[in-house]
Amino acid sequence: MNKDYRLTPARKNILELFSYSCKPMTAQQILSYLAKNKIFVNKTTIYRELDFLLKKDFIKELHISSGRRYYERTEQKHHHHLICKKCGTIEDVTLIQNLAKEEKRLELEKDFKITDHSLEFFGLCVNCQ
Amino acid sequence: MNKDYRLTPARKNILELFSYSCKPMTAQQILSYLAKNKIFVNKTTIYRELDFLLKKDFIKELHISSGRRYYERTEQKHHHHLICKKCGTIEDVTLIQNLAKEEKRLELEKDFKITDHSLEFFGLCVNCQ
DNA sequence: TTGATTGCAAAGACTTTGCAACCGT
């Protein structure tokens, strides 16, 4: 009878990074942040850890880029993002309206079981305008 | 004084495909569809043509996958997508509510110039449920 | 003719896989 996972240094540090960071991150960014703090983890390990955290539902993948995968901690409060097309900074935002009604309507109309949605706003941040 | 572009067979066929197809497509899908019709275009040409059509604003890139790029014709009517996580089929949908007010509010609150947004619904289509 | 366009090969960016060594529990 053994636990199905272990708390290794790599895992602990990546978990902490996601806990403290409120920003979505890519595998490369995680690698860089850890390296800055003198924590050297192989990129394969990062990818594998992302898979693990994804399966455990501790993080989720965003749909903001076709070139690389961005992840953020799975949080209670639902939110969206403001993404600067020029510098790439990402800011969290929340909606006043609620899309739940639209989802219910679409499910009925289209016979589709909606599990989640992704709403992202793109443009130019105050510094890049 | 010369035109800045030519109407070659490859371009003509890709343009037609986007005109007739209402579905978002990847470079690989375009290649396959053309090949089915005995039109053989190199994948490099497809990628270059996608760049060209993107610059000309004839197509736009979607934010539905981190693994590969999806494109669809730039249309008048604003719409979103219903994406099946299992089989990958994509269906167009339109919202009843309007996100313009939210965008204006966010622009004022966050000092951000929003140029566009992406709203995609994920789940299971009727066949995959 | 001329410059846009093409195919091919190679390179590049990002992610995944195989495998032996390692280490938490």
Add this chain to the structure above:
DNA sequence: ACGGTTGCAAAGTCTTTGCAATCAA
């Protein structure tokens, strides 16, 4: 000790680039 975890190298997938040949206007 067991089995999850790691690093390294290699492979895989998608996209871009260099270059000489080709073709539309």
